[in-house]
Amino acid sequence: AQTVTQSQPEMSVQEAETVTLSCTYDTSESDYYLFWYKQPPSRQMILVIRQEAYKQQNATENRFSVNFQKAAKSFSLKISDSQLGDAAMYFCAYSGFQKLVFGTGTRLLVSP
Amino acid sequence: GAGVSQSPSNKVTEKGKDVELRCDPISGHTALYWYRQSLGQGLEFLIYFQGNSAPDKSGLPSDRFSAERTGGSVSTLTIQRTQQEDSAVYLCASSFSGVYNEQFFGPGTRLTVL
Numbered sequence: 001a002q003t004v005t006q007s008q009p010e011m012s013v014q015e016a017e018t019v020t021l022s023c024t025y026d027t028s029e030s031d032y033y034l035f036w037y038k039q040p041p042s043r044q045m046i047l048v049i050r051q052e053a054y055k056q057q058n059a060t061e062n063r064f065s066v067n068f069q070k071a072a073k074s075f076s077l078k079i080s081d082s083q084l085g086d087a088a089m090y091f092c093a094y095s096g097f098q099k100l101v102f103g104t105g106t107r108l109l110v111s112p
Numbered sequence: 113g114a115g116v117s118q119s120p121s122n123k124v125t126e127k128g129k130d131v132e133l134r135c136d137p138i139s140g141h142t143a144l145y146w147y148r149q150s151l152g153q154g155l156e157f158l159i160y161f162q163g164n165s166a167p168d169k170s171g172l173p174s175d176r177f178s179a180e181r182t183g184g185s186v187s188t189l190t191i192q193r194t195q196q197e198d199s200a201v202y203l204c205a206s207s208f209s210g211v212y213n214e215q216f217f218g219p220g221t222r223l224t225v226l
Binding site: 004006037046091095102 | 145147153154155156157160168170171201203205212214215217219220
């Protein structure tokens with residue numbers, strides 16, 4: 001069974017600084033997708049970024065980028081120029097061709 | 113267009129009662145998912161509907177839990193004889209065909225079992 005591990009329950013960053021959230025996963029599949037979702041206090045889950053495993057190039061969405069290391073089964077999220085609105089729970093998720101498997105989340109605190 | 117909607121937003125019930133939670137997915141999305149999020153936990157997969165295929169029920173924690181999807185659209189998650197450990201936020205999501213597509217989440221239903 002696939003598992004997703006987020007080892008950082010909570011991270012802090014100051015506005016305008018950069019922070020990296022860690023995620024590792026375990027799978028025997030070769031084709032899969034990885035996601036980072038953001039859940040602000042409103043509870044609404046929002047997709048931040050998606051990575052296809054067959055693509056070597058790391059995905060980027062504006063201030064958000066990933067460091068995808070397939071051999072190491074690592075998928076970290078880097079947030080550049082952090083903003084107060086980035087404060088939320090961040091969930092890493094794995095998808096083969098069945099259900100999504102989520103990590104336990106990392107709470108990101110952003111201070112002025 | 114409208115996003116995924118869920119009702120009710122909050123539900124308080126007594127132990128032993130049955131509850132029904134509703135999800136209206138985005139129009140045109142063929143896939144629909146239910147998750148459970150307990151306090152301080154990640155999302156726990158419950159059930160997955162894809163088009164007219166038999167649903168993937170592998171995440172349902174007990175036979176007290178069931179779900180239906182009528183007409184390929186609205187879904188209802190039913191919990192029978194609720195227990196205190198059923199207290200959680202129940203999230204619904206929908207997507208275009210395939211779990212590799214972005215899932216759009218509803219705001220969730222917070223269930224409290226007294």
